[in-house]
Amino acid sequence: MITLGNISKNYNGLRVVDNVSLEIGENVIYGLIGKSGAGKSTLIRMMSLLESLDTGEIYYDNCRVDNLEREKLSRCRRQLGMIFQHFNLFSSRNVFGNVAYPLEIVGKDKETIKKRVSELLKMVELSDKFDYPISKLSGGQKQRVAIARALANHPKFLFCDEATSALDPQTTKSVLRLIKSIRDKIGLTVVIITHQMEVVKEICDYVSIIDNGKIVENGTVKEVVGFPHTKIAREFISTLDTLEKNALQTITSGSATCRLHFDSESVTKPILSYLIRNYQLDVNILSGAIRTVNKEPLGELVLKFIGSATELNRGIAHLESVGVTVEVLDD
Amino acid sequence: MIDTLQMLIEPTLSTIYMTVGSTIFSLILGFPLGVLLCVTSPGNLIPMSMLNSGLGRFINILRAFPFIILMILIFPLSHLIVGTSIGTAAAIVPLSVAAAPFVARIIEGALKEVNPELILAAKAMGSSRRQIIFKVMIPEAYPTLINGITLTIINIIGYSAMAGAIGGGGLGDLAIRYGYQRFRTDIMLGAVLIIVVIVELTQFLGNKISNNIMQQRGL
Numbered sequence: 001m002i003t004l005g006n007i008s009k010n011y012n013g014l015r016v017v018d019n020v021s022l023e024i025g026e027n028v029i030y031g032l033i034g035k036s037g038a039g040k041s042t043l044i045r046m047m048s049l050l051e052s053l054d055t056g057e058i059y060y061d062n063c064r065v066d067n068l069e070r071e072k073l074s075r076c077r078r079q080l081g082m083i084f085q086h087f088n089l090f091s092s093r094n095v096f097g098n099v100a101y102p103l104e105i106v107g108k109d110k111e112t113i114k115k116r117v118s119e120l121l122k123m124v125e126l127s128d129k130f131d132y133p134i135s136k137l138s139g140g141q142k143q144r145v146a147i148a149r150a151l152a153n154h155p156k157f158l159f160c161d162e163a164t165s166a167l168d169p170q171t172t173k174s175v176l177r178l179i180k181s182i183r184d185k186i187g188l189t190v191v192i193i194t195h196q197m198e199v200v201k202e203i204c205d206y207v208s209i210i211d212n213g214k215i216v217e218n219g220t221v222k223e224v225v226g227f228p229h230t231k232i233a234r235e236f237i238s239t240l241d242t243l244e245k246n247a248l249q250t251i252t253s254g255s256a257t258c259r260l261h262f263d264s265e266s267v268t269k270p271i272l273s274y275l276i277r278n279y280q281l282d283v284n285i286l287s288g289a290i291r292t293v294n295k296e297p298l299g300e301l302v303l304k305f306i307g308s309a310t311e312l313n314r315g316i317a318h319l320e321s322v323g324v325t326v327e328v329l330d331d
Numbered sequence: 332m333i334d335t336l337q338m339l340i341e342p343t344l345s346t347i348y349m350t351v352g353s354t355i356f357s358l359i360l361g362f363p364l365g366v367l368l369c370v371t372s373p374g375n376l377i378p379m380s381m382l383n384s385g386l387g388r389f390i391n392i393l394r395a396f397p398f399i400i401l402m403i404l405i406f407p408l409s410h411l412i413v414g415t416s417i418g419t420a421a422a423i424v425p426l427s428v429a430a431a432p433f434v435a436r437i438i439e440g441a442l443k444e445v446n447p448e449l450i451l452a453a454k455a456m457g458s459s460r461r462q463i464i465f466k467v468m469i470p471e472a473y474p475t476l477i478n479g480i481t482l483t484i485i486n487i488i489g490y491s492a493m494a495g496a497i498g499g500g501g502l503g504d505l506a507i508r509y510g511y512q513r514f515r516t517d518i519m520l521g522a523v524l525i526i527v528v529i530v531e532l533t534q535f536l537g538n539k540i541s542n543n544i545m546q547q548r549g550l
Binding site for chain 1: 446448449451452453454455456457458459462466467470471473547548549550
Protein backbone atom coordinates (compact mmCIF):
# COMPACT_ATOMS: atom_id res chain seq x y z
CA MET A 1 0.00 0.00 0.00
CA ILE A 2 1.23 3.49 -0.85
CA THR A 3 -0.05 6.48 1.09
CA LEU A 4 0.57 10.07 0.10
CA GLY A 5 -0.21 12.67 2.76
CA ASN A 6 -0.56 16.25 1.48
CA ILE A 7 2.55 16.20 -0.65
CA SER A 8 3.62 19.36 -2.48
CA LYS A 9 6.51 20.45 -4.65
CA ASN A 10 7.51 23.85 -5.99
CA TYR A 11 9.81 24.61 -8.92
CA ASN A 12 10.97 28.21 -9.23
CA GLY A 13 7.99 29.45 -7.28
CA LEU A 14 5.60 27.38 -9.36
CA ARG A 15 3.54 24.81 -7.51
CA VAL A 16 3.93 21.68 -9.62
CA VAL A 17 2.36 19.25 -7.17
CA ASP A 18 -0.21 20.79 -4.90
CA ASN A 19 -1.26 19.10 -1.68
CA VAL A 20 -1.88 15.65 -3.09
CA SER A 21 -3.24 12.97 -0.82
CA LEU A 22 -3.82 9.51 -2.11
CA GLU A 23 -4.08 5.94 -0.95
CA ILE A 24 -3.18 3.14 -3.32
CA GLY A 25 -4.20 -0.29 -2.13
CA GLU A 26 -2.33 -3.54 -2.41
CA ASN A 27 -2.26 -5.29 -5.81
CA VAL A 28 -4.17 -2.46 -7.40
CA ILE A 29 -3.40 -0.98 -10.79
CA TYR A 30 -3.77 2.74 -10.26
CA GLY A 31 -3.81 5.26 -13.10
CA LEU A 32 -2.81 8.88 -12.78
CA ILE A 33 -3.93 10.74 -15.86
CA GLY A 34 -3.24 14.32 -16.79
CA LYS A 35 -2.18 16.55 -19.64
CA SER A 36 1.48 17.34 -20.14
CA GLY A 37 2.57 19.86 -17.55
CA ALA A 38 -0.12 18.79 -15.11
CA GLY A 39 2.54 17.64 -12.65
CA LYS A 40 2.04 13.92 -13.03
CA SER A 41 5.67 13.14 -13.85
CA THR A 42 6.87 15.06 -10.81
CA LEU A 43 4.26 13.25 -8.75
CA ILE A 44 5.45 9.78 -9.78
CA ARG A 45 9.06 10.79 -9.20
CA MET A 46 8.12 11.91 -5.71
CA MET A 47 6.25 8.65 -5.12
CA SER A 48 9.23 6.62 -6.33
CA LEU A 49 11.57 8.64 -4.07
CA LEU A 50 13.55 10.15 -6.94
CA GLU A 51 12.38 13.64 -6.14
CA SER A 52 12.32 15.26 -2.71
CA LEU A 53 9.14 16.70 -1.21
CA ASP A 54 8.66 20.28 -0.09
CA THR A 55 5.90 19.28 2.29
CA GLY A 56 3.96 16.13 3.08
CA GLU A 57 4.66 12.50 3.80
CA ILE A 58 4.91 9.26 1.87
CA TYR A 59 4.36 5.82 3.36
CA TYR A 60 5.02 2.39 1.87
CA ASP A 61 2.95 -0.12 3.84
CA ASN A 62 2.64 2.29 6.77
CA CYS A 63 6.39 2.84 6.85
CA ARG A 64 7.48 6.41 6.28
CA VAL A 65 9.91 6.67 3.37
CA ASP A 66 10.19 10.32 2.39
CA ASN A 67 12.74 11.27 5.04
CA LEU A 68 15.28 8.45 4.73
CA GLU A 69 19.04 8.89 4.75
CA ARG A 70 20.98 8.04 1.61
CA GLU A 71 21.92 4.48 2.59
CA LYS A 72 18.42 3.56 3.71
CA LEU A 73 16.94 5.32 0.72
CA SER A 74 18.94 3.15 -1.68
CA ARG A 75 17.80 0.07 0.18
CA CYS A 76 14.19 1.23 0.23
CA ARG A 77 14.22 1.87 -3.51
CA ARG A 78 14.95 -1.80 -4.03
CA GLN A 79 11.34 -2.59 -3.18
CA LEU A 80 10.21 -0.62 -6.17
CA GLY A 81 10.58 -1.13 -9.89
CA MET A 82 10.20 1.57 -12.46
CA ILE A 83 9.76 1.68 -16.21
CA PHE A 84 10.04 4.75 -18.40
CA GLN A 85 8.80 6.26 -21.63
CA HIS A 86 12.18 5.87 -23.32
CA PHE A 87 12.94 2.54 -21.63
CA ASN A 88 16.26 3.78 -20.17
CA LEU A 89 18.06 0.51 -20.80
CA PHE A 90 21.85 0.40 -20.58
CA SER A 91 23.44 0.27 -24.02
CA SER A 92 26.65 -1.00 -22.41
CA ARG A 93 24.87 -4.23 -21.51
CA ASN A 94 22.95 -6.74 -23.60
CA VAL A 95 19.47 -8.03 -22.71
CA PHE A 96 20.83 -10.44 -20.10
CA GLY A 97 23.12 -7.79 -18.59
CA ASN A 98 20.31 -5.28 -18.25
CA VAL A 99 18.06 -7.68 -16.39
CA ALA A 100 21.01 -8.82 -14.28
CA TYR A 101 21.94 -5.28 -13.19
CA PRO A 102 19.54 -4.92 -10.24
CA LEU A 103 20.60 -8.37 -9.03
CA GLU A 104 24.29 -7.47 -9.27
CA ILE A 105 23.89 -4.33 -7.22
CA VAL A 106 22.36 -6.25 -4.33
CA GLY A 107 25.28 -8.69 -4.44
CA LYS A 108 23.60 -11.85 -5.73
CA ASP A 109 25.98 -14.59 -6.87
CA LYS A 110 26.42 -15.55 -10.53
CA GLU A 111 24.35 -18.74 -10.39
CA THR A 112 21.39 -17.05 -8.72
CA ILE A 113 21.54 -14.20 -11.21
CA LYS A 114 21.57 -16.57 -14.16
CA LYS A 115 18.59 -18.50 -12.85
CA ARG A 116 16.55 -15.42 -12.00
CA VAL A 117 17.28 -13.66 -15.30
CA SER A 118 16.20 -16.64 -17.37
CA GLU A 119 13.04 -16.85 -15.26
CA LEU A 120 12.32 -13.17 -15.91
CA LEU A 121 13.07 -13.34 -19.63
CA LYS A 122 10.72 -16.28 -19.91
CA MET A 123 8.00 -14.26 -18.20
CA VAL A 124 8.33 -11.42 -20.72
CA GLU A 125 8.73 -13.91 -23.60
CA LEU A 126 12.21 -12.84 -24.63
CA SER A 127 14.21 -15.94 -23.67
CA ASP A 128 15.58 -16.29 -27.20
CA LYS A 129 16.95 -12.72 -27.20
CA PHE A 130 19.10 -12.89 -24.05
CA ASP A 131 22.36 -12.06 -25.86
CA TYR A 132 20.96 -9.31 -28.11
CA PRO A 133 22.31 -5.79 -27.85
CA ILE A 134 19.58 -3.38 -26.77
CA SER A 135 19.73 -1.38 -29.98
CA LYS A 136 18.63 -4.43 -31.97
CA LEU A 137 15.27 -4.69 -30.19
CA SER A 138 11.94 -3.13 -31.16
CA GLY A 139 10.22 -0.63 -28.86
CA GLY A 140 7.88 -3.24 -27.40
CA GLN A 141 10.74 -5.66 -26.79
CA LYS A 142 12.76 -2.92 -25.10
CA GLN A 143 9.89 -2.14 -22.76
CA ARG A 144 9.54 -5.84 -21.95
CA VAL A 145 13.24 -6.02 -21.07
CA ALA A 146 12.69 -2.94 -18.89
CA ILE A 147 9.77 -4.68 -17.16
CA ALA A 148 11.91 -7.76 -16.52
CA ARG A 149 14.66 -5.54 -15.11
CA ALA A 150 12.20 -3.65 -12.92
CA LEU A 151 10.83 -6.87 -11.44
CA ALA A 152 14.17 -8.60 -10.84
CA ASN A 153 14.34 -8.02 -7.09
CA HIS A 154 10.69 -8.95 -6.43
CA PRO A 155 9.50 -5.38 -5.86
CA LYS A 156 6.19 -4.60 -4.20
CA PHE A 157 5.51 -1.63 -6.42
CA LEU A 158 5.89 -0.98 -10.12
CA PHE A 159 5.88 2.61 -11.30
CA CYS A 160 5.21 3.24 -14.97
CA ASP A 161 6.16 6.72 -16.16
CA GLU A 162 4.43 7.16 -19.55
CA ALA A 163 5.64 3.64 -20.26
CA THR A 164 3.57 3.19 -23.41
CA SER A 165 3.70 6.70 -24.83
CA ALA A 166 6.48 5.86 -27.28
CA LEU A 167 4.78 2.68 -28.50
CA ASP A 168 2.20 2.08 -31.23
CA PRO A 169 -1.35 1.15 -30.17
CA GLN A 170 -0.89 -2.56 -30.84
CA THR A 171 2.34 -2.79 -28.83
CA THR A 172 0.83 -0.61 -26.10
CA LYS A 173 -1.95 -3.15 -25.67
CA SER A 174 0.42 -6.10 -25.47
CA VAL A 175 2.67 -4.35 -22.94
CA LEU A 176 -0.34 -3.39 -20.81
CA ARG A 177 -1.68 -6.94 -20.95
CA LEU A 178 1.70 -8.21 -19.84
CA ILE A 179 1.71 -5.84 -16.84
CA LYS A 180 -1.80 -6.90 -15.92
CA SER A 181 -1.02 -10.60 -16.21
CA ILE A 182 2.08 -10.17 -14.05
CA ARG A 183 -0.01 -8.36 -11.44
CA ASP A 184 -2.56 -11.18 -11.49
CA LYS A 185 0.13 -13.85 -11.29
CA ILE A 186 2.62 -12.58 -8.74
CA GLY A 187 0.79 -9.76 -7.01
CA LEU A 188 2.08 -6.24 -7.48
CA THR A 189 0.89 -2.71 -6.88
CA VAL A 190 1.16 -0.79 -10.13
CA VAL A 191 1.06 2.99 -10.51
CA ILE A 192 0.68 4.23 -14.05
CA ILE A 193 1.24 7.79 -15.23
CA THR A 194 -0.23 8.50 -18.61
CA HIS A 195 -1.98 11.02 -20.78
CA GLN A 196 -3.87 8.32 -22.68
CA MET A 197 -7.35 7.38 -21.49
CA GLU A 198 -7.03 4.11 -23.46
CA VAL A 199 -4.29 2.99 -21.09
CA VAL A 200 -6.45 3.69 -18.04
CA LYS A 201 -9.42 1.96 -19.60
CA GLU A 202 -7.38 -1.04 -20.62
CA ILE A 203 -5.85 -2.04 -17.30
CA CYS A 204 -6.47 0.32 -14.41
CA ASP A 205 -8.72 -0.45 -11.47
CA TYR A 206 -8.69 3.08 -10.11
CA VAL A 207 -7.89 6.41 -11.63
CA SER A 208 -7.12 9.94 -10.49
CA ILE A 209 -7.28 12.87 -12.83
CA ILE A 210 -4.58 15.45 -12.26
CA ASP A 211 -4.81 19.06 -13.32
CA ASN A 212 -2.50 21.89 -12.26
CA GLY A 213 -0.79 19.69 -9.71
CA LYS A 214 -4.02 18.76 -7.98
CA ILE A 215 -6.15 15.65 -8.02
CA VAL A 216 -9.48 16.83 -9.40
CA GLU A 217 -11.29 13.54 -9.70
CA ASN A 218 -10.87 10.16 -8.10
CA GLY A 219 -12.51 6.80 -8.21
CA THR A 220 -12.82 3.45 -9.90
CA VAL A 221 -12.30 3.61 -13.63
CA LYS A 222 -15.94 2.69 -14.10
CA GLU A 223 -17.10 5.61 -12.00
CA VAL A 224 -14.84 8.17 -13.62
CA VAL A 225 -15.36 7.02 -17.20
CA GLY A 226 -19.09 6.46 -16.72
CA PHE A 227 -19.92 9.49 -14.66
CA PRO A 228 -17.31 12.18 -14.96
CA HIS A 229 -17.90 15.24 -12.79
CA THR A 230 -15.30 17.68 -14.04
CA LYS A 231 -14.73 19.24 -17.42
CA ILE A 232 -11.21 17.88 -17.66
CA ALA A 233 -12.42 14.35 -16.94
CA ARG A 234 -14.94 14.69 -19.74
CA GLU A 235 -12.23 15.90 -22.07
CA PHE A 236 -10.15 12.83 -21.39
CA ILE A 237 -13.11 10.54 -21.89
CA SER A 238 -14.18 12.23 -25.08
CA THR A 239 -10.78 11.43 -26.56
CA LEU A 240 -11.92 7.84 -26.45
CA ASP A 241 -14.24 8.30 -29.40
CA THR A 242 -14.20 10.52 -32.40
CA LEU A 243 -16.80 13.01 -31.34
CA GLU A 244 -17.09 15.81 -33.84
CA LYS A 245 -16.63 18.86 -31.68
CA ASN A 246 -17.45 21.21 -34.54
CA ALA A 247 -20.87 19.65 -34.94
CA LEU A 248 -21.64 20.56 -31.35
CA GLN A 249 -20.75 24.17 -31.78
CA THR A 250 -23.06 24.83 -34.72
CA ILE A 251 -26.22 23.88 -32.85
CA THR A 252 -28.59 26.81 -32.63
CA SER A 253 -30.46 27.85 -29.52
CA GLY A 254 -34.03 26.84 -28.92
CA SER A 255 -32.94 23.33 -28.25
CA ALA A 256 -30.62 21.55 -25.86
CA THR A 257 -27.58 19.42 -26.47
CA CYS A 258 -27.02 16.86 -23.78
CA ARG A 259 -24.56 14.11 -23.06
CA LEU A 260 -26.24 11.07 -21.58
CA HIS A 261 -24.30 8.55 -19.53
CA PHE A 262 -25.89 5.12 -19.21
CA ASP A 263 -24.72 2.67 -16.59
CA SER A 264 -24.58 -1.06 -17.14
CA GLU A 265 -28.25 -1.41 -16.19
CA SER A 266 -29.82 1.44 -18.17
CA VAL A 267 -27.64 0.83 -21.20
CA THR A 268 -29.68 -2.23 -22.14
CA LYS A 269 -33.11 -0.58 -21.90
CA PRO A 270 -35.05 1.19 -24.71
CA ILE A 271 -35.05 4.46 -22.80
CA LEU A 272 -34.91 6.75 -25.78
CA SER A 273 -37.91 5.37 -27.64
CA TYR A 274 -39.94 5.60 -24.41
CA LEU A 275 -38.91 9.24 -24.11
CA ILE A 276 -39.96 10.14 -27.63
CA ARG A 277 -43.32 8.40 -27.30
CA ASN A 278 -44.26 10.05 -24.01
CA TYR A 279 -42.85 13.56 -24.29
CA GLN A 280 -43.22 16.21 -26.97
CA LEU A 281 -39.56 16.03 -27.98
CA ASP A 282 -37.64 15.43 -31.15
CA VAL A 283 -34.23 13.88 -30.88
CA ASN A 284 -31.21 14.20 -33.09
CA ILE A 285 -28.30 11.86 -32.38
CA LEU A 286 -24.91 13.60 -32.66
CA SER A 287 -22.64 10.88 -31.44
CA GLY A 288 -22.73 7.78 -29.39
CA ALA A 289 -20.58 5.03 -28.00
CA ILE A 290 -20.81 1.99 -25.82
CA ARG A 291 -17.60 1.06 -24.11
CA THR A 292 -16.66 -1.87 -22.02
CA VAL A 293 -14.95 -1.02 -18.78
CA ASN A 294 -13.89 -3.98 -16.67
CA LYS A 295 -16.16 -6.19 -18.80
CA GLU A 296 -19.27 -4.06 -18.09
CA PRO A 297 -20.93 -1.96 -20.76
CA LEU A 298 -21.22 1.79 -20.29
CA GLY A 299 -23.07 3.95 -22.79
CA GLU A 300 -22.67 7.52 -23.81
CA LEU A 301 -24.91 9.45 -26.20
CA VAL A 302 -24.73 13.04 -27.29
CA LEU A 303 -28.22 14.16 -28.30
CA LYS A 304 -29.87 17.32 -29.48
CA PHE A 305 -33.35 17.65 -28.03
CA ILE A 306 -35.83 19.92 -29.83
CA GLY A 307 -38.96 20.97 -28.00
CA SER A 308 -40.39 23.47 -25.53
CA ALA A 309 -38.52 24.28 -22.38
CA THR A 310 -41.05 22.60 -20.10
CA GLU A 311 -41.06 19.40 -22.13
CA LEU A 312 -37.26 19.43 -22.16
CA ASN A 313 -37.06 19.72 -18.40
CA ARG A 314 -39.67 16.99 -17.91
CA GLY A 315 -37.82 14.74 -20.33
CA ILE A 316 -34.50 15.24 -18.62
CA ALA A 317 -36.10 14.67 -15.22
CA HIS A 318 -37.51 11.41 -16.55
CA LEU A 319 -34.13 10.29 -17.85
CA GLU A 320 -32.50 10.93 -14.51
CA SER A 321 -35.28 9.05 -12.73
CA VAL A 322 -34.42 5.91 -14.69
CA GLY A 323 -30.72 6.10 -13.88
CA VAL A 324 -29.28 8.05 -16.77
CA THR A 325 -26.91 10.89 -15.93
CA VAL A 326 -27.67 13.90 -18.08
CA GLU A 327 -25.16 16.60 -18.70
CA VAL A 328 -26.45 19.66 -20.55
CA LEU A 329 -23.74 20.90 -22.88
CA ASP A 330 -25.50 24.03 -24.10
CA ASP A 331 -28.95 25.59 -24.45
CA MET B 332 72.29 3.58 -43.49
CA ILE B 333 72.67 0.86 -40.89
CA ASP B 334 74.35 3.41 -38.72
CA THR B 335 71.35 5.74 -39.02
CA LEU B 336 68.91 2.96 -38.17
CA GLN B 337 70.93 1.97 -35.15
CA MET B 338 70.91 5.53 -33.93
CA LEU B 339 67.11 5.55 -34.19
CA ILE B 340 66.42 2.40 -32.15
CA GLU B 341 67.20 3.63 -28.67
CA PRO B 342 65.42 7.00 -28.96
CA THR B 343 62.36 5.18 -30.34
CA LEU B 344 62.28 2.93 -27.31
CA SER B 345 62.73 5.97 -25.06
CA THR B 346 59.79 7.72 -26.70
CA ILE B 347 57.58 4.66 -26.28
CA TYR B 348 58.70 4.31 -22.68
CA MET B 349 57.94 7.97 -21.93
CA THR B 350 54.59 7.83 -23.69
CA VAL B 351 53.39 4.65 -22.02
CA GLY B 352 54.60 5.73 -18.60
CA SER B 353 53.11 9.21 -18.87
CA THR B 354 49.82 7.87 -20.18
CA ILE B 355 49.49 5.53 -17.23
CA PHE B 356 50.36 8.17 -14.64
CA SER B 357 48.28 10.90 -16.26
CA LEU B 358 45.31 8.52 -16.24
CA ILE B 359 45.91 7.67 -12.59
CA LEU B 360 45.98 11.39 -11.78
CA GLY B 361 43.41 12.64 -14.28
CA PHE B 362 40.73 9.95 -14.29
CA PRO B 363 39.56 10.45 -10.68
CA LEU B 364 39.70 14.22 -11.21
CA GLY B 365 37.55 13.87 -14.32
CA VAL B 366 35.00 11.70 -12.52
CA LEU B 367 34.95 14.20 -9.64
CA LEU B 368 34.52 17.13 -12.05
CA CYS B 369 31.57 15.40 -13.68
CA VAL B 370 29.68 14.10 -10.64
CA THR B 371 30.07 17.29 -8.58
CA SER B 372 28.73 19.51 -11.36
CA PRO B 373 25.33 21.11 -10.74
CA GLY B 374 22.43 18.72 -11.27
CA ASN B 375 24.69 15.67 -11.44
CA LEU B 376 25.10 12.76 -9.04
CA ILE B 377 26.73 14.60 -6.10
CA PRO B 378 26.33 18.34 -6.79
CA MET B 379 29.01 20.32 -4.91
CA SER B 380 29.39 23.68 -6.61
CA MET B 381 32.29 24.98 -4.47
CA LEU B 382 34.49 21.95 -5.04
CA ASN B 383 33.48 21.78 -8.68
CA SER B 384 34.35 25.36 -9.56
CA GLY B 385 37.54 25.28 -7.46
CA LEU B 386 38.73 22.13 -9.17
CA GLY B 387 37.77 23.51 -12.56
CA ARG B 388 39.81 26.65 -11.97
CA PHE B 389 42.84 24.68 -10.77
CA ILE B 390 42.73 22.49 -13.87
CA ASN B 391 42.39 25.49 -16.16
CA ILE B 392 45.45 27.13 -14.61
CA LEU B 393 47.47 23.95 -15.04
CA ARG B 394 46.40 23.65 -18.65
CA ALA B 395 47.24 27.27 -19.38
CA PHE B 396 50.92 26.77 -18.51
CA PRO B 397 53.17 26.39 -21.54
CA PHE B 398 54.61 22.89 -21.29
CA ILE B 399 58.21 23.96 -21.47
CA ILE B 400 57.75 26.30 -18.46
CA LEU B 401 55.82 23.68 -16.51
CA MET B 402 58.59 21.21 -17.11
CA ILE B 403 61.21 23.50 -15.61
CA LEU B 404 58.98 24.40 -12.67
CA ILE B 405 58.51 20.72 -11.96
CA PHE B 406 62.24 19.90 -11.85
CA PRO B 407 62.29 19.74 -8.02
CA LEU B 408 59.31 17.37 -8.04
CA SER B 409 60.96 15.11 -10.63
CA HIS B 410 64.10 15.09 -8.54
CA LEU B 411 62.08 14.13 -5.47
CA ILE B 412 60.26 11.27 -7.22
CA VAL B 413 62.83 9.84 -9.64
CA GLY B 414 66.01 11.00 -7.92
CA THR B 415 67.14 13.04 -10.91
CA SER B 416 65.62 15.80 -12.98
CA ILE B 417 67.24 14.78 -16.27
CA GLY B 418 66.61 11.76 -18.46
CA THR B 419 63.76 9.73 -19.80
CA ALA B 420 62.36 8.53 -16.46
CA ALA B 421 62.47 12.06 -15.07
CA ALA B 422 60.58 13.37 -18.11
CA ILE B 423 57.63 11.18 -17.23
CA VAL B 424 56.87 13.39 -14.21
CA PRO B 425 56.24 16.69 -16.04
CA LEU B 426 54.58 14.84 -18.92
CA SER B 427 52.10 13.18 -16.52
CA VAL B 428 51.43 16.42 -14.68
CA ALA B 429 50.87 18.27 -17.95
CA ALA B 430 48.59 15.61 -19.41
CA ALA B 431 46.54 14.93 -16.25
CA PRO B 432 44.33 18.06 -16.48
CA PHE B 433 43.75 17.30 -20.13
CA VAL B 434 42.74 13.75 -19.21
CA ALA B 435 40.44 15.13 -16.49
CA ARG B 436 38.59 17.33 -19.01
CA ILE B 437 38.34 14.47 -21.52
CA ILE B 438 36.90 12.10 -18.89
CA GLU B 439 34.54 14.79 -17.61
CA GLY B 440 33.23 15.43 -21.11
CA ALA B 441 32.75 11.76 -21.88
CA LEU B 442 30.87 11.06 -18.64
CA LYS B 443 28.66 14.11 -19.06
CA GLU B 444 27.44 12.70 -22.35
CA VAL B 445 25.82 9.74 -20.57
CA ASN B 446 22.05 10.07 -20.79
CA PRO B 447 20.84 11.38 -17.39
CA GLU B 448 17.72 9.23 -17.75
CA LEU B 449 19.92 6.13 -17.41
CA ILE B 450 21.36 7.49 -14.18
CA LEU B 451 17.82 8.11 -12.98
CA ALA B 452 16.86 4.52 -13.80
CA ALA B 453 19.91 3.22 -11.94
CA LYS B 454 18.97 5.39 -8.96
CA ALA B 455 15.41 4.12 -9.02
CA MET B 456 16.72 0.57 -8.76
CA GLY B 457 18.56 1.48 -5.58
CA SER B 458 22.12 1.75 -6.92
CA SER B 459 24.69 3.40 -4.70
CA ARG B 460 26.69 6.34 -6.07
CA ARG B 461 29.72 4.12 -6.52
CA GLN B 462 27.64 1.58 -8.49
CA ILE B 463 26.21 4.34 -10.67
CA ILE B 464 29.70 5.65 -11.49
CA PHE B 465 31.40 2.32 -12.07
CA LYS B 466 28.59 0.13 -13.38
CA VAL B 467 26.63 2.66 -15.39
CA MET B 468 28.38 5.93 -16.22
CA ILE B 469 31.85 4.63 -17.10
CA PRO B 470 30.71 1.58 -19.12
CA GLU B 471 28.14 3.68 -20.98
CA ALA B 472 30.90 6.15 -21.90
CA TYR B 473 33.46 3.53 -23.05
CA PRO B 474 33.54 4.46 -26.76
CA THR B 475 33.97 8.19 -25.98
CA LEU B 476 36.48 7.41 -23.24
CA ILE B 477 38.60 5.31 -25.60
CA ASN B 478 38.60 8.11 -28.18
CA GLY B 479 39.64 10.58 -25.48
CA ILE B 480 42.45 8.37 -24.25
CA THR B 481 43.71 7.93 -27.81
CA LEU B 482 43.79 11.71 -28.14
CA THR B 483 45.70 11.94 -24.85
CA ILE B 484 48.35 9.44 -25.98
CA ILE B 485 48.90 11.33 -29.23
CA ASN B 486 49.23 14.59 -27.30
CA ILE B 487 51.78 13.00 -24.98
CA ILE B 488 53.83 11.80 -27.97
CA GLY B 489 53.96 15.42 -29.13
CA TYR B 490 54.91 16.70 -25.69
CA SER B 491 57.57 13.99 -25.31
CA ALA B 492 59.36 15.45 -28.30
CA MET B 493 59.58 18.70 -26.35
CA ALA B 494 60.76 16.88 -23.25
CA GLY B 495 63.74 15.84 -25.39
CA ALA B 496 64.82 19.46 -25.46
CA ILE B 497 65.71 19.36 -21.78
CA GLY B 498 67.51 16.06 -21.87
CA GLY B 499 64.56 13.70 -21.78
CA GLY B 500 65.90 11.65 -24.64
CA GLY B 501 63.64 10.14 -27.27
CA LEU B 502 63.00 10.89 -30.90
CA GLY B 503 62.38 14.61 -30.44
CA ASP B 504 65.75 14.97 -28.74
CA LEU B 505 67.44 13.05 -31.54
CA ALA B 506 65.79 15.14 -34.23
CA ILE B 507 66.96 18.37 -32.62
CA ARG B 508 70.49 17.35 -31.70
CA TYR B 509 71.45 15.45 -34.84
CA GLY B 510 68.93 16.59 -37.40
CA TYR B 511 68.82 20.29 -36.61
CA GLN B 512 72.09 21.12 -34.88
CA ARG B 513 74.34 18.77 -36.87
CA PHE B 514 72.56 18.96 -40.22
CA ARG B 515 71.85 15.21 -40.34
CA THR B 516 68.71 15.45 -42.42
CA ASP B 517 68.45 11.65 -42.74
CA ILE B 518 68.21 11.24 -38.97
CA MET B 519 65.73 14.06 -38.65
CA LEU B 520 63.53 12.58 -41.36
CA GLY B 521 63.84 9.12 -39.82
CA ALA B 522 62.83 10.42 -36.38
CA VAL B 523 59.88 12.34 -37.75
CA LEU B 524 58.79 9.33 -39.80
CA ILE B 525 58.86 7.05 -36.76
CA ILE B 526 56.80 9.56 -34.75
CA VAL B 527 54.26 9.72 -37.58
CA VAL B 528 54.05 5.92 -37.65
CA ILE B 529 53.58 5.71 -33.86
CA VAL B 530 50.82 8.34 -33.98
CA GLU B 531 49.07 6.61 -36.88
CA LEU B 532 49.29 3.26 -35.14
CA THR B 533 47.87 4.69 -31.91
CA GLN B 534 44.96 6.31 -33.74
CA PHE B 535 44.28 3.13 -35.68
CA LEU B 536 44.20 0.99 -32.53
CA GLY B 537 42.05 3.52 -30.68
CA ASN B 538 39.52 3.64 -33.51
CA LYS B 539 39.45 -0.12 -33.74
CA ILE B 540 38.75 -0.64 -30.04
CA SER B 541 36.10 2.06 -30.00
CA ASN B 542 34.44 0.69 -33.14
CA ASN B 543 34.48 -2.83 -31.73
CA ILE B 544 32.63 -1.66 -28.63
CA MET B 545 30.10 0.19 -30.76
CA GLN B 546 29.61 -2.87 -32.91
CA GLN B 547 29.05 -5.07 -29.87
CA ARG B 548 26.35 -2.65 -28.79
CA GLY B 549 24.81 -2.77 -32.24
CA LEU B 550 25.32 0.94 -32.81
